[in-house]
Amino acid sequence: MIKSLNNLKQGEIGVIKAFKGKGEVRKHLMEMGFVRGSDIKVERVAPLGDPIEVKIKGYSLSLRKEDAKQIEIEIK
Incomplete structure (x- = not known):
């Protein structure tokens, strides 16, 4: 199931699948290690x-x- 990172609860683990954001927001997240x-x-x-x-x-x-809304996660 794919969710935005902001919808995960404490303790949940997932894999980053995609980014909704463009431009500077996306670049900033990727520089922080969100790939x-x-x-x-x-x-x-x-x-x-x-x-x-x-x-x-x-x-x-x-x-x-x-x-966090810009990051799409697949829950493990």
Whole structure:
């Protein structure tokens, strides 16, 4: 099942399948290590849903909800 990263719950793991964003947003996410085929785990979601803390390639990163909406994930 494909979902946007912002819809995953704490503890869920998935694989990055695609990006909705274009231009600078996409470039910024890819520079941070968000590339197709990478495993990603949602470590924590703030009480109001923003930011979302994820683990990717051994690193913990925080994303704004708007940026997380741009990343499509297939849940494992």
